[in-house]
Amino acid sequence: MDTILVRYSEIGLKGKNRTYFENKLVNNIRECMKKNKVRFSNLHKSRGRILLYSLPKAATYLKNVFGIASLSIAKEVELNHKAIEKAVEEASRKERFKTFRISVQRLNKNFQKTSMQLEAELGAFVVKRFRKKVKLENPDLNIHIEITDKAYIFTETVFGFRGLPISTQGKVISLIEDKESLLSTILVMRRGCSAVLVGFKDFDIEPVKRFAYGFEVKFIKLKKFEDIEDIAKRNKIKALVVGQTTETIKNLETDLLLLRPLVGYSKLELIQLYKQFGIK
Amino acid sequence: MDTILVRYSEIGLKGKNRTYFENKLVNNIRECMKKNKVRFSNLHKSRGRILLYSLPKAATYLKNVFGIASLSIAKEVELNHKAIEKAVEEASRKERFKTFRISVQRLNKNFQKTSMQLEAELGAFVVKRFRKKVKLENPDLNIHIEITDKAYIFTETVFGFRGLPISTQGKVISLIEDKESLLSTILVMRRGCSAVLVGFKDFDIEPVKRFAYGFEVKFIKLKKFEDIEDIAKRNKIKALVVGQTTETIKNLETDLLLLRPLVGYSKLELIQLYKQFGIK
Numbered sequence: 001m002d003t004i005l006v007r008y009s010e011i012g013l014k015g016k017n018r019t020y021f022e023n024k025l026v027n028n029i030r031e032c033m034k035k036n037k038v039r040f041s042n043l044h045k046s047r048g049r050i051l052l053y054s055l056p057k058a059a060t061y062l063k064n065v066f067g068i069a070s071l072s073i074a075k076e077v078e079l080n081h082k083a084i085e086k087a088v089e090e091a092s093r094k095e096r097f098k099t100f101r102i103s104v105q106r107l108n109k110n111f112q113k114t115s116m117q118l119e120a121e122l123g124a125f126v127v128k129r130f131r132k133k134v135k136l137e138n139p140d141l142n143i144h145i146e147i148t149d150k151a152y153i154f155t156e157t158v159f160g161f162r163g164l165p166i167s168t169q170g171k172v173i174s175l176i177e178d179k180e181s182l183l184s185t186i187l188v189m190r191r192g193c194s195a196v197l198v199g200f201k202d203f204d205i206e207p208v209k210r211f212a213y214g215f216e217v218k219f220i221k222l223k224k225f226e227d228i229e230d231i232a233k234r235n236k237i238k239a240l241v242v243g244q245t246t247e248t249i250k251n252l253e254t255d256l257l258l259l260r261p262l263v264g265y266s267k268l269e270l271i272q273l274y275k276q277f278g279i280k
Numbered sequence: 281m282d283t284i285l286v287r288y289s290e291i292g293l294k295g296k297n298r299t300y301f302e303n304k305l306v307n308n309i310r311e312c313m314k315k316n317k318v319r320f321s322n323l324h325k326s327r328g329r330i331l332l333y334s335l336p337k338a339a340t341y342l343k344n345v346f347g348i349a350s351l352s353i354a355k356e357v358e359l360n361h362k363a364i365e366k367a368v369e370e371a372s373r374k375e376r377f378k379t380f381r382i383s384v385q386r387l388n389k390n391f392q393k394t395s396m397q398l399e400a401e402l403g404a405f406v407v408k409r410f411r412k413k414v415k416l417e418n419p420d421l422n423i424h425i426e427i428t429d430k431a432y433i434f435t436e437t438v439f440g441f442r443g444l445p446i447s448t449q450g451k452v453i454s455l456i457e458d459k460e461s462l463l464s465t466i467l468v469m470r471r472g473c474s475a476v477l478v479g480f481k482d483f484d485i486e487p488v489k490r491f492a493y494g495f496e497v498k499f500i501k502l503k504k505f506e507d508i509e510d511i512a513k514r515n516k517i518k519a520l521v522v523g524q525t526t527e528t529i530k531n532l533e534t535d536l537l538l539l540r541p542l543v544g545y546s547k548l549e550l551i552q553l554y555k556q557f558g559i560k
Contacts, residue, residue, distance in 0.1 A: 010546065010547045010548070162546050162547070162548055163546045163547075187545075188543065191525075191544070193526065239529070245471075246471035249450075249539075257529065258537075258538065259540065259543050260539065262544065263468065263471065264470075266290065266442050266443045268290070
């Protein structure tokens with residue numbers, strides 16, 4: 001099994017609530033692995049990172065967990081030069097490349113060598129061992145090394161959607177009628193909200209499900225508009241999310257706080273968001 | 281005076297209302313020039329473009345007119361090969377470059393030569409005349425030629441914010457309290473709304489003014505929250521815009537339709553938007 005190194009960003013700004021957000025993210029990562037039936041073990045926090053052992057395919061699911069900034073499938077080795085060198089050698093042997101660079105990030109300042117020393121030494125090693133050329137800008141291969149309690153060596157980074165872990169913020173009802181409302185729901189989920197999906201007609205909520213870690217997504221069919229207030233009351237929900245844009249804005253007969261996340265986006269940005277979140 | 285070639289995008293999707301949107305954009309461009317005291321003449325539509333004659337500095341103001349996708353300061357010449365060649369020669373003489381390419385866009389299909397023919401002939405001309413090298417990807421200099429009723433030759437394109445021309449959509453009241461509300465206001469303006477700005481304290485609305493073409497921006501000081509309803513009634517306004525984000529959401533005592541354009545954006549996206557719209 002590989003080590004998966006998960007980075008988060010916005011949570012870092014949360015000050016003394018940081019642990020709360022980190023724990024929610026760990027929880028949502030666990031849920032993502034279970035829902036998608038991917039084996040994993042030893043999921044834990046370590047020096048501003050979340051780590052787990054799993055299979056490479058885990059990355060394709062994990063990138064949809066809101067709160068994750070990026071992740072890498074890494075080789076984990078002990079904190080000594082020989083072990084790191086060996087992992088760098090393995091990574092170099094696996095890839096075809098002409099030019100390369102070594103990028104070291106030392107989160108653990110106790111390690112005896114500085115980032116620059118390590119980069120220079122390991123760069124020289126790859127040059128000698130494989131007869132390749134160092135290139136700092138746009139190399140064919142970028143070998144990254146993160147130094148925390150152990151050393152993590154990787155060559156690829158998968159980007160996530162950032163945002164806040166679902167269930168760190170309030171709960172909303174989401175009226176699903178069209179692809180606009182799917183996008184609205186996903187955007188509010190990325191801000192940490194969980195959502196109860198409702199609608200007058202059955203609707204394919206697959207695009208929402210793909211990001212629904214941190215709550216159990218369900219779709220409730222409405223008979224009449226007033227049902228929304230009942231569902232809100234039963235679930236202690238105060239806000240209703242709709243897909244209205246500036247051009248389709250209208251008032252709805254409800255005491256709920258109405259959210260229209262799409263009103264600020266330009267057409268081009270909306271097209272990009274549909275693509276980004278896989279909404280067709 | 282140079283010719284300024286203005287391109288718009290989203291308006292193109294508007295079908296039979298297209299003329300209405302185009303005319304609003306022309307009107308807002310005129311207002312932008314007047315408000316900023318930039319001399320201009322002969323502002324008109326031509327084959328999916330808006331053209332005017334003005335000074336290069338006009339571009340720095342025009343890029344803030346919502347609805348504009350991009351603009352270029354161009355040399356306008358008659359539709360014949362000799363005149364185009366001469367303009368290409370002038371453009372080449374003005375710049376320092378080693379590699380170049382010619383990019384022709386022929387919006388007027390009556391012109392006798394195809395885009396490819398023109399690119400090949402003019403490319404060969406610059407190679408011979410200046411002893412430079414053609415490079416299709418990332419050339420030092422890209423000489424563009426747009427063929428409509430005349431030919432327009434330019435080497436730079438300034439990007440605008442797209443969106444819809446202000447005053448093509450409804451009017452809103454905007455409660456200005458912080459930089460979040462400035463951004464909210466600008467986002468809704470980019471969707472074509474005009475705004476009446478209100479607030480309990482004086483606030484620097486300069487960032488909003490920079491985009492306020494298509495309506496007269498003013499700031500009304502409130503004594504109490506209920507004043508908002510009066511202002512709305514007097515101005516026949518139905519919506520109130522606030523700067524609330526998912527984390528600062530709260531209900532307000534009002535019958536107006538409440539808009540919170542920021543609820544869908546992630547922190548990183550908000551930081552980018554502040555920068556993009558010059559909000560500090």
